[in-house]
Structure formats: C-alpha cells, structure tokens
Amino acid sequence: MKTLIVGLTLLVTGWLAQPAMAQSLINGAGATFPYPIYSKWFDEYAKVDPEARFNYQSIGSGGGIKQITARTVDFGATDGPMTDEQLKQAPSPLIHIPTVLGAVVATYNLPGNPALKFTPDVLADIFLGKITKWNDPRIVGANPGIALPDQPIVLVHRSDGSGTTYIWVDYLSKVSPEWQQKVGRGTSVNWPVGLGGKGNEGVSGQVKNTPGALGYVELAYAVKNKLPVASIKNAAGKFIEPTIQTTTAAAAGAAKNMPADFRVSLTNAPGDDAYPVASFTWLLVYRDQPNEAKGRTIVKFLWWMSHEGQRYADDLLYAPLPTQVVKQIEGTIKEITYQGKPVMAAR
Amino acid sequence: MPNALARGTGGPVTGLSLSSADVRARAAPANLGDRILRVVLRGAALSLVLLVVGMVAEMLLRATPAIRAFGFSFLYTSTWDPVAERFGAVPFVFGTLVSSLLALLIAVPLGLGAAIYLAELAPRWMRSPMAFLVELVAAVPSVVYGLWGIFVLAPLLRTWVQPALGKTLGFLPLFQGPPYGVGMLAAGIILAIMVVPFITAVGREVLLAVPNTQREAALALGATRWETTRIAVLRYGRSGLIGAILLGLGRALGETMAVTMVIGNRPEVAMSLFAPGYTMASVIANEFSEATSDLYLAALVEIGLLLLVVTVIVNGFARLLVWSVGGAVKAARE
Numbered sequence: 001m002k003t004l005i006v007g008l009t010l011l012v013t014g015w016l017a018q019p020a021m022a023q024s025l026i027n028g029a030g031a032t033f034p035y036p037i038y039s040k041w042f043d044e045y046a047k048v049d050p051e052a053r054f055n056y057q058s059i060g061s062g063g064g065i066k067q068i069t070a071r072t073v074d075f076g077a078t079d080g081p082m083t084d085e086q087l088k089q090a091p092s093p094l095i096h097i098p099t100v101l102g103a104v105v106a107t108y109n110l111p112g113n114p115a116l117k118f119t120p121d122v123l124a125d126i127f128l129g130k131i132t133k134w135n136d137p138r139i140v141g142a143n144p145g146i147a148l149p150d151q152p153i154v155l156v157h158r159s160d161g162s163g164t165t166y167i168w169v170d171y172l173s174k175v176s177p178e179w180q181q182k183v184g185r186g187t188s189v190n191w192p193v194g195l196g197g198k199g200n201e202g203v204s205g206q207v208k209n210t211p212g213a214l215g216y217v218e219l220a221y222a223v224k225n226k227l228p229v230a231s232i233k234n235a236a237g238k239f240i241e242p243t244i245q246t247t248t249a250a251a252a253g254a255a256k257n258m259p260a261d262f263r264v265s266l267t268n269a270p271g272d273d274a275y276p277v278a279s280f281t282w283l284l285v286y287r288d289q290p291n292e293a294k295g296r297t298i299v300k301f302l303w304w305m306s307h308e309g310q311r312y313a314d315d316l317l318y319a320p321l322p323t324q325v326v327k328q329i330e331g332t333i334k335e336i337t338y339q340g341k342p343v344m345a346a347r
Numbered sequence: 348m349p350n351a352l353a354r355g356t357g358g359p360v361t362g363l364s365l366s367s368a369d370v371r372a373r374a375a376p377a378n379l380g381d382r383i384l385r386v387v388l389r390g391a392a393l394s395l396v397l398l399v400v401g402m403v404a405e406m407l408l409r410a411t412p413a414i415r416a417f418g419f420s421f422l423y424t425s426t427w428d429p430v431a432e433r434f435g436a437v438p439f440v441f442g443t444l445v446s447s448l449l450a451l452l453i454a455v456p457l458g459l460g461a462a463i464y465l466a467e468l469a470p471r472w473m474r475s476p477m478a479f480l481v482e483l484v485a486a487v488p489s490v491v492y493g494l495w496g497i498f499v500l501a502p503l504l505r506t507w508v509q510p511a512l513g514k515t516l517g518f519l520p521l522f523q524g525p526p527y528g529v530g531m532l533a534a535g536i537i538l539a540i541m542v543v544p545f546i547t548a549v550g551r552e553v554l555l556a557v558p559n560t561q562r563e564a565a566l567a568l569g570a571t572r573w574e575t576t577r578i579a580v581l582r583y584g585r586s587g588l589i590g591a592i593l594l595g596l597g598r599a600l601g602e603t604m605a606v607t608m609v610i611g612n613r614p615e616v617a618m619s620l621f622a623p624g625y626t627m628a629s630v631i632a633n634e635f636s637e638a639t640s641d642l643y644l645a646a647l648v649e650i651g652l653l654l655l656v657v658t659v660i661v662n663g664f665a666r667l668l669v670w671s672v673g674g675a676v677k678a679a680r681e
Contacts, residue, residue, distance in 0.1 A: 059636060060636035060637045061637060061639075062636060062637040062638055062639040063636055065639060066639075086639070152525065154525075154527060159607065159612030159629075159633045160632075160633040160634065160636070160637070161429075161633065161634045161635075161636060161637025161638060162637060163637075183430065184430035184431070185430065186429050186430040187429075187637040187638075187639070188429045188633075188634050188637065188638075189428070189429065189430050190426070190427060190428035190429070190430065190431070190614075191613075194613070195527060195529055195611040195612065195613060195623050196611060196612025196613060196623070196625075196633075197608075197612070198607050198608055198612070198633065202497070202608060205494075205497040205498060206497065206501075206529060209497065209498065209501060209502045209505075209528065210505065210527065210528065
C-alpha cells in the first residue's frame with residue numbers, strides 16, 4: 001500500500017514538474033473576436049516550436065487589458081487600443097502588436113435582400129434615429145433601381161460590451177460630428193434607438209426574424225452565415241463591399257501614416273479599395289520582458305505569427321496584415337528587451 | 348422519575364444500571380466523534396453567514412466609486428451612458444420587477460392549476476409520468492429557452508399575438524407601440540415558462556403532503572370536489588404553496604441568459620409591454636466583461652448590490668406574507 005502511494009506521488013509530481021522544466025507555459029487573456037485564429041496559431045506554433053505552450057483565455061478586451069496591467073498574464077489581447085490613461089497605469093511600457101484585421105458590416109432583412117449601399121451620413125442618421133423608414137429619399141437616392149418598402153427600420157445593436165460595437169461607433173463618430181457629440185465611442189454606448197441583441201448570434205437572429213431590421217455584425221460571422229451585407233461609401237468616395245481583401249486594403253491605406261505604436265483606428269481609412277469599417281486586433285506585451293525564457297518564446301512567436309502565421313487568416317475569415325505593416329512590426333519586435341538587452345539578438 | 352433527578356443534580360449514580368437518558372447525557376460531551384460533528388456542522392452554518400457578509404462587504408467596497416460619484420441619484424435617475432459615465436439604475440430595477448411580476452401573473456395560475464390536477468384529480472397512471480415530465484422541463488438550461496425565445500416566441504408574438512392584442516386592447520397603454528416581438532412581454536412569457544415547472548413540482552409535493560383525513564372530513568360534510576380542494580387542501584397547504592411561488596419568483600428575479608436574449612436590452616422605462624426593457628442581471632452579464640473604466644465597473648457592481656437588496660426586500664415581504672398566513676391557519680386550527 002505504501003509503495004503504491006509513494007509511486008503515485010512520484011507519478012503526479014513528475015507529471016507536474018515535467019512541463020515546467022521542458023516547456024514554458026505562456027499565459028494570455030483578452031479579446032474574444034480573434035480567439036479562433038489565436039487558438040489555431042497556438043496549435044500550429046506548437047508544431048514549429050515544441051517547447052512553447054500557450055494558454056489563452058478569451059475573457060474580453062477589458063479583462064485582457066486589466067490582466068496584463070496587473071501582470072497576471074504574459075500577454076494581453078484587445079480589440080480596441082489602450083488609452084493613454086490605461087497605458088499610464090501599467091507598471092512598465094506596454095506595446096501593441098497588430099495580429100490580424102476584422103471588419104464590421106451592416107446586415108438587414110428586406111424582401112429579396114437586395115445589395116444595398118449606404119453613405120456615411122445616411123448610416124449615421126439611421127443610427128441616430130433621424131431616418132426611420134426604408135423608403136426615405138436619402139436611402140433611395142443611394143440605391144437607384146431598388147424598390148425599398150414603406151416600412152419602419154428596426155435597428156438592432158449589440159447589448160453586450162464588445163469590440164465589434166467599438167469599431168462600429170468609432171466609424172460613426174468619425175463620419176458624423178453629431179454622433180461624436182451625442183453618443184461617442186465605447187464598447188457599450190447609450191444607443192439613441194434600437195433593440196439590443198446578445199452577441200453576433202443575438203443580433204443576426206433578431207435581424208433575420210424581423211422584417212425591416214438593420215444591424216451590424218462581424219464580417220466573418222456574416223460570411224459564415226451568408227447574411228446580406230451592405231456596401232459603404234469610403235473616404236475616397238467609392239462604395240466598397242466588405243470582403244477580406246477590402247479589409248486588408250484599409251490597413252494598407254493607413255500604412256503610410258501608421259503611428260509607431262500601432263495605436264490607430266482604421267475606420268474611414270484612405271485608399272480606393274479600403275472598406276471603411278475595419279480595425280486591427282492587437283496583442284499586448286511588455287517592452288521589457290520580465291522573464292528571459294518566456295520573453296524569447298513570445299518574441300519568436302510574434303515573428304512567426306506576423307509572417308508564416310498570416311496564411312491561416314484567410315481560412316478563418318480574418319484579413320491578413322498588409323506587407324507594409326508586417327515590415328513595421330518587425331522593427332517593433334526587435335525592440336523587445338530583457339533587462340535592457342534586445343531579445344531577438346540573443347537568438 | 349429517578350433518572351430525571353439524577354440528571355438534574357448530576358448526582359452519583361448508584362448501582363450498575365444506567366438509564367438511557369443518563370447514557371446520552373454523559374456520553375455526549377465525552378464522545379470525540381460527536382464533538383467533531385458539532386464543530387463541522389457549526390462551521391458549515393457559519394460559513395454561509397460569512398459568505399453573505401463577505402459578498403456584501405466586497406460589493407460595497409467595489410461599488411464605492413459609483414456610490415461616491417452618484418449617491419442616491421443612482422437610485423432615481425434613468426440614464427445609462429457608459430461613454431459619458433453617467434449611470435442610473437431605474438430602468439433595470441423596473442425591468443427586473445415588471446418582468447418577474449408578469450411571469451408570476453402567468454405562471455401562478457398555470458403552475459398551481461397543474462399541481463392541483465396532478466395531486467388531486469389526475470388518474471393514477473398519469474401522475475408519475477406527468478410529474479417526471481414537469482421535473483424534466485425544470486432542468487432545461489436557460490440558454491435553450493433564450494434561443495427558443497428568439498427564433499420561435501418572438502416571431503410568434505410579432506406576427507400574431509401583439510397585433511391581435513393591439514387591435515383588441517390597444518386602448519390600454521400596456522398594449523401600444525410597434526410590435527417588435529422581443530420586449531417586456533416576451534421576457535415575461537419566457538420567465539413564466541421557466542418558472543411554471545418549479546411551482547408545479549413543489550406545489551404538487553405540498554399538496555400530496557396534506558393528510559387524507561382533511562379530504563375525508565370535508566367530503567363527509569358533503570363538500571363537492573372543488574370545495575374539498577379549496578377548503579381542506581389548499582387552505583391547509585397554503586404556506587407551502589406560497590413557498591413554491593417564492594421559489595419561482597427567486598428564479599425569475601435572478602434569471603439572466605434567457606431574459607437577455609428576448610427582452611430587447613434597452614434601458615428605458617416604458618408603459619407598454621411591447622416595448623423593449625432591461626433587467627439588472629442582464630446588464631451585468633452584458634457589460635461586465637468589457638467594462639474598462641473604474642467608475643463603469645463600480646456602477647455595474649452597484650447594480651449587483653441593488654439586485655441583492657431588491658431580492659432581500661421581495662423575499663422579506665413574501666416571508667411576512669407566509670408568516671401572517673401561517674399564523675392565521677394556526678389560529679383557525681386552534
């Protein structure tokens with residue numbers, strides 16, 4: 001009996017100790033939107049570097065920012081860039097690394113679901129509650145040849161706090177001074193009109209079930225579920241259909257004026273093909289890594305993710321980073337240090 | 348009695364024979380197992396108290412920034428603007444109370460009716476399978492009800508029920524406005540469906556516990572079936588039945604997922620049952636994970652605290668009701 005217990009104890013402690021010695025477990029937490037591709041990356045990367053093991057909890061961007069600030073995780077992830085104030089609360093400088101792009105699309109429920117076009121001012125006025133009918137002359141004006149019904153527009157927005165909402169209202173804030181002043185941007189806002197649905201599935205469920213409904217969901221969700229999506233007029237004056245290519249084009253359009261810290265909103269980005277409601281999603285890491293081994297694994301992963309990893313984006317309906325942005329990320333990854341010495345050079 | 352005397356004085360026991368009472372009295376403090384049991388059980392009871400006290404203390408602490416910033420205005424204003432950081436709880440308290448009340452209005456007659464049928468009238472072969480089914484319904488997860496609410500109930504309400512109600516009872520402010528399907532009415536109905544099995548299952552047990560002598564006495568006096576049920580059975584089991592309703596109310600007040608999916612999530616106080624609303628549990632579930640600013644988070648915690656307070660008040664009120672009814676029954680029996 002005693003030998004059995006001793007044997008078991010050895011077995012258990014051996015099993016517990018083994019990964020700690022041979023592998024480094026990197027913990028991360030944050031945004032839910034990129035979770036599918038992050039888990040794919042962590043799986044694939046384990047094949048490239050068997051010693052790296054990642055554990056990611058998709059608890060939401062807010063939680064990701066809080067946990068990395070408290071240093072309870074090795075990296076955070078967020079759909080909205082941290083504010084200056086939030087960065088000041090971090091114990092040491094944090095850097096943002098864009099990973100992929102996402103887009104938010106307008107979806108609707110009309111007889112026959114025609115391909116609709118929206119201009120920014122019309123979209124903003126619908127969400128402000130100033131345009132209430134589908135056959136409003138301003139909607140009809142942008143959609144010649146489409147018979148729009150004399151029906152009230154039933155707006156559906158996200159009820160849960162979400163990066164998707166942030167991107168959508170960030171766009172509305174940019175194109176409409178009135179929206180900016182009355183509502184503003186945030187992961188949850190005080191909506192002037194409309195019903196709240198929980199999650200992408202809640203919004204699309206309500207849109208599908210309500211004739212005359214209009215809502216917004218993630219591009220990936222809309223494509224997967226074959227929802228009708230609207231083209232939106234971009235900053236260059238062209239109506240752009242939301243696709244993976246036009247989403248990447250938004251980042252390419254913004255690449256020329258990309259700030260060094262990547263904290264940039266890509267909504268209403270310049271560029272002929274740029275879809276105007278797009279955004280990066282970011283990983284958050286400390287510029288000076290507190291642990292050498294973990295720091296090295298993180299840096300190697302970031303490099304792999306921004307190069308080889310990008311080819312997994314398409315399949316999972318994320319837009320890959322444009323090459324200009326990848327070049328800039330390379331520079332940022334090289335700046336990550338451990339005790340003042342660059343981690344990359346130590347490879 | 349000699350052994351009572353011996354216990355009372357703790358005096359010497361003569362002879363070899365000990366009565367059972369003596370054995371119990373003497374063995375109790377000495378027995379290690381008993382002492383351990385007592386300590387463990389006391390610990391279990393105390394831990395519950397500690398849990399509640401800890402919860403309240405923690406929530407008060409976390410809600411402090413919001414309590415400082417808004418004071419009592421949190422309790423009587425209705426703006427909920429996370430961007431401008433102005434928070435008021437009225438629409439959420441309103442939504443929680445109205446949706447629960449609506450649920451009880453529908454569920455109590457239905458649930459008690461089913462319980463009475465199952466306990467008093469149903470043919471014997473039907474009772475167990477029906478009771479089993481009721482308990483099965485009680486075990487369905489709330490997200491399933493929520494999805495059913497979005498995809499079946501809401502369209503049904505929008506296309507048939509709400510237009511019909513609007514046409515016939517539209518002169519009442521309760522049934523005015525555009526029919527969205529989702530809204531307060533949908534939330535009340537979903538909650539009612541979720542609450543009915545609780546009321547039925549517990550209510551049936553209560554009625555089955557009513558002694559048969561009650562029924563026999565009433566029948567012997569020439570009462571009809573209904574009179575027997577009303578006078579002898581329902582009256583006798585009244586406090587238990589109220590307990591069953593309370594259990595349902597508890598579930599309705601705290602239910603989150605299913606309600607969130609059908610209530611429309613709009614922080615507004617509207618007269619119409621067709622209009623969208625919001626509940627306290629829903630706003631916490633919706634916004635907590637992405638609430639980044641301290642004040643915002645504190646406001647959500649304060650909503651949680653408020654939910655606790657409302658639950659305590661509602662339950663306390665119901666307890667009073669039970670006590671007064673129980674007292675009346677006792678008085679009638681004596």
